[in-house]
Amino acid sequence: MMKSSNSHLYLLSCLLMLLLLLVPSLSADPDSLQDFCVADLNASISINGFPCIPASKVNASDFFFDLSKEGVTNTSNLNSSVTPANVLAFPAVNTLGISMNRVDYGPGGLNPPHSHPRATEMGLVVEGSILVGFVTTSNVYYSKVLTPGEVFVIPRGLVHFQKNVGNGKGIVFTSFNSQMPGVVISSTTLFGSQPPMPNEVLTQAFQVDDAVVNSIKSKFGS
Numbered sequence: 001m002m003k004s005s006n007s008h009l010y011l012l013s014c015l016l017m018l019l020l021l022l023v024p025s026l027s028a029d030p031d032s033l034q035d036f037c038v039a040d041l042n043a044s045i046s047i048n049g050f051p052c053i054p055a056s057k058v059n060a061s062d063f064f065f066d067l068s069k070e071g072v073t074n075t076s077n078l079n080s081s082v083t084p085a086n087v088l089a090f091p092a093v094n095t096l097g098i099s100m101n102r103v104d105y106g107p108g109g110l111n112p113p114h115s116h117p118r119a120t121e122m123g124l125v126v127e128g129s130i131l132v133g134f135v136t137t138s139n140v141y142y143s144k145v146l147t148p149g150e151v152f153v154i155p156r157g158l159v160h161f162q163k164n165v166g167n168g169k170g171i172v173f174t175s176f177n178s179q180m181p182g183v184v185i186s187s188t189t190l191f192g193s194q195p196p197m198p199n200e201v202l203t204q205a206f207q208v209d210d211a212v213v214n215s216i217k218s219k220f221g222s
Contacts, residue, residue, distance in 0.1 A: 029096075030095070038053050041088065053091075063092045067100065084099070098176065099180065100176070109164045119181030124173050125171075126148055131164075135159050199214070
């Protein structure tokens, strides 16, 4: 009887291992079931993505996107600019589980602390000296100043930032394992949400008074 029970446990363990191997663990988005699915951004219905435009209406130009243009960095106090190549800007990446950004920095420019809830990020520094940092769920801070040719990786969902610490401009190209990685900017999320997050929550969380919270909220239009 004991031998039969052990055999059943062994078979169940093998079955569980097989099921785990079948789980698509390497991509953030579901696997595509066709060669391509250029997104119909005007469709009224979307289920965790966008429906495809008819293949007969797809053109060669749909599969190419220009990230050569420098972004304007002097329009905000952050002195940085993000040019996305996600599904909203580049519909051909729909269902392919991949996207990119170009990030331009003026001197001292900052890509502020933020997270991507749906993707891991990898970045290549093309120009400048870029301080890259992130914080783990154990509250451990990792950082390094990178120069052209060096790359970094940010695990999915972790708060991170990049700052140009060089004297000139900076350029970073980033890639994501999602067509729409999403972005949660810590400062604007907490202090610029609509409707506003209650002051009593923020004052208790940050251990400051109403005046401080109201002052910060005023900078984010909340």
